[in-house]
Every structure is written in structure tokens, then in C-alpha cells.
Amino acid sequence: MSATTPPPAGLHAWLTTEDVASTRQARLGRLYRGWLLLLRNPPALAGLAVIALLILVALLAPLFAPYDPNVQAMDRALLAPGAAHWFGTDEFGRDVFSRILFGARTTLTTTVLVTVIVAPIGFLVGATAGLLGGWVDVALMRVTDIFLAFPGLVLALAFSAALGPGLENAVIAISLTVWPPIARLARAETLTVRGSDYVIAAELQGAGRGRILLHHLVPICAPSILVRLTLNMASIILTAAGLGFLGLGVQPPTAEWGAMAASGRQYLLDAWWLTTVPGLAILFVSLAFNLLGDGLRDILDPRNG
Template sequence: MRKPSSDKKISGQSAFREFLRERKPMLDDVRHTVYLWKKTPLALVGTVIICLFLLVALFAPLLAPYSPIATDLSRKLEAPSAAHPFGLDQFGRDVLSRVIMGTRIEVSIIVIISVISIVIGLIVGIVAGYFGGIIDEILMRITDIFLAFPRLVLAMAFAAALRPTLTNAIIAISLVEWTVYARLARAEAMKIRSQPYIEAIRAVGASNIKIMVFHVLPMSISPIIVQLTMRMGTIILTAASLGFLGLGAQPPLPEWGAIVSDGRSYLMNNWWITAFPGMAIAVTVLGFNLLGDGIRDILDPRIRR
């Protein structure tokens, strides 16, 4: 009576071993990636910083001790204390709560700008690199026009032309960030289109759109991911700069650049209003840069060997 149960147990163990055998290459690749990650301490530091940044953004309402927009003019400009570790600003708002809630705004800025700029950049770059000729010339000359101006200056021009809001600041930054991804995608598409397997796929009747979506696009993702990670710090700096100049998030939104702008008139005597959001910007940008360096090293085939 126990034999069927025993047979089932053996069969289950065999299936599990077969499952592990099939997944062994993937598991080995994960172990190798972890090994390479451990070899780059700065990348680990960047990973920790960004993980903390994301956790703070996720649990911001629970971590913020006070409302970020609640004012108390009777206690304005109070220095850091046990009750208010980052002090109070000129309106009596808790700076710590504003910095914590500001992480959510920064995450939303990064995500939206990254998605918009990558989509535009991939479309422009892959189309230009795959077709070449006059299409490539037109698209790349448009890209060169955007690259001819400093990104911050061009973002300021777009933001000034639009109404100063956080949404318009995101649109303005997205319109200047796509050029980097377009150049990378074009270079990858130019290499891939001349590969023999692409010619074979085209010979069996695959359309250009199918080739670009299912063959060129996946091969172009790797350098885009590395560049995206390294550009996230720049996105935060640009958004903070627009907020500092009054062209981005408007009061009372607790965006880091706007908070720094609020405290610039009180910098000499009430340094905490500007110092703590400024430190948050600096540490987060450093974390993204270190993380980007680590991802670049791990994805580099010369290092993976």
C-alpha cells in the first residue's frame, strides 16, 4: 500500500532535480553577478543608498513625523531639536517631514521622465540606425539641434515657455533627456542590422517593424539600462534646479529643489532649511552614480569573463 506513495515521492524528487538542472545556467549566472557585485564595494554602497531612498519613498507617510505642509508661524525658524531633528522653516513647517515626503516626488519625477525619454530615444535611434540614409540624416540632425544646447539651459527654456508646474517641468526635462538614448540606440541598430541572422530573418519575409521590435530592440536595451541608471542622478539635479529657479514644483509641494530655494534667503543664520534637502540631493545623486558604475561593470563582457 505504501509503494505508490514511495513512487510518487521518487518521481517528485526526480522532477525537482530536473528542474534544478534546467535552471542551473541561470542560477550560475545569478551567483556570478552577485560575485561581481561583491567585488565592487562602491556599487554596494550605491545599491544601499538607492534601496534606502526607495524605502523612504514607499513608506514616506509612515516615516514623516508631521504634515509637510502644516504651518506654525509662532515657531518659525526653530533650530534642529529632538522634536524636529531638521528644524523648522520660515513658515514653521517641519523640514524633516518635507524632505521625507519629497522622496516620493523625486521618485515619480525619475520614473516618468525615464519612461518618456527612453521611449522617444529608442524610437528615434532604432528607426534612424535601422533604415539609415535620408531618414537617419533627418533624425540625427534634429538630435544634434537638441544636443547643441546645454541640457539645463534647454530644459529651462522649455519650462519657461510652459506654465511653471511640476508636470510641465517633467515634460521639459523629458524633451532634453531623450537624445542620449537615441544616440546609443542608433549605434546598436547600425551594428545589428548588418548581422547575417537579420538578413536571414528578412529573407523569410519578416517585416521591418517586426525585426526592429523583436530583434533590434532587445539587443539595444543593455547600454540603455546602464546609461539610464547613470542619468537618474542628472534627472534629479535638473528637476531640483528647475524647482530652485521657480520653474518646477510650486509651493507648498515639498520638492527638494523648491525646499532649497525656500531657505536661500535664510542661509546665513538658518542653514538647516537648505542644508538637509541639499544633502539629500547630493547623497541620492551619488548613490545613482555608484549604482550605474556597478551595473556597467557587471554588464561589461570583459569583466564577466
């Protein structure tokens, strides 16, 4: 093909094997630098370790749990922590340690489902508002402001009460409170790059709004949204625990940390472990996501790359 022959399949046809290799090396270099920055951040590394442990426990809970989390044995009710039951037993004689392990599965499932739902919704709403502007921007942002006007937990309680208790409804209720900050962030990132040279060049080459959205805005917004989602996971866990504590989340006998803390509050003086253990689990996991989010914010900062 001569130098004047147009590319048969778009601009990517001009890329040589060396170009592709260089691109891969650049990406690997960025990943390696990011890993080095993570190693230099002990709090973020500790948060990552706790989250990795959470995932491992959630996936392998049936192998790690010494007892069935739902089997009741009234002759073992309210046993203090010991060799047979590391975290004691609850009012129904169920092993608290086993229920904590299975509760990690419930917590991780809720967090992942909410994140998968709110990430594309928040990005599409914010990027569409910033890219199109005009009345579309005004309408979408006013709807976003309405959701932001209410405290997240209060709004989640309202939606959960309207939809009814259960895991699926809790995921929907929490998702409806988490997407607005993502939309605001995506809009701000879009407004920053909307008038940039490469976006204007893409428009002059005939690229549609959809192509600009996917091929230009997604790579720009992804780092900021990733950090925001990681930080939001802590609030997702706390909101899910709050719904479970009030009886609007996952229903018994399914193990859930918030519901476990609620069931033990009437035994707080005599069986402190019923509320302390799930409360500490919520604390450590929420703190781990916050620490990891802060670390990712430093790693993805362009000034560090």
C-alpha cells in the same frame, strides 16, 4: 511529427522542455553572476542601498514623517535641529525632516516618469535611424543634434518657462532634454548589429522591420540603454532640483528639494539647515545613481560574463 514536417508555429515550436529549461538556467546563471559582481563592487552596492532607501522612504513617507509637511506653525519658525525636529523647521514652522521625506516622493516620481518617457522614445528614434538609414537616418539625427547643441538645463528652463510651472510640465521639459543621448546610443548599437548574420537571416525568413526591432535590437540595446538611463537619473534629479530652485518645478506647498533649498537661501547665515539638508539629499541621491550606473556598466560588460 516527423523530422521533415515543418514547424506549425514558427521556430519556437522546435524547442523542447529541456531547451526551455536550459534557457532558464542560463538566464539565472547570468543573474547570479551579475549579483556576485555587484557584491564585489562596494560603491555600486552602496548606491543601490541608498536608492532602495529612497524608494522605501518615498512609498512610506506618511508613516515615517512625524509631522504633516504642509502644516504651518509660526510659533515654531526657524527652530534649530533638535530632539523635537531632527532637521529643524523652516520659516513657516514646518518640519524640515517631514518635508525631506515627502520631497523624496516628488523626486522619485519625477525621475521615474522621465525615465519611462525617454527610454522608448530614445530607443525608437535611434534604432529606426540606424535600421532604415538613408534620409531617415539623416533627418532623425539632425533633429537629435539640434537638441544636443543646447545645455540640458538651459533647454529644460526654456521648455519649462514656455509650458509653465508644475510637476507635469517639468517632466515634459526634462524629458525633451534627456532623450537625445539615448537615441545616439541606440543608433550606434543598431549600426553595429545591422549587418550581422542573425539579422540578415531574420530578413531572409521574412521578418519585418518591426519584428527585427523588437526581437533582435531590443535585447542588444537594452544593457547599454539601462546603464545610460541609470547614469542619466542623476542629471534628471539635478535638473528637476534646478527647476524647483528657480520656481519652475513643483509649486508650493508641495515639498521638493530644490524649492526647499531656494526658500532657505535668504536665511543661510541664521538657519543653515534650510539649504544644507535638501542640498545633501540631492547630492547623496545623485551620487548613488552614478555609483550604481558605474557598477551596472561593469556587470553588463560582455568581458565579465
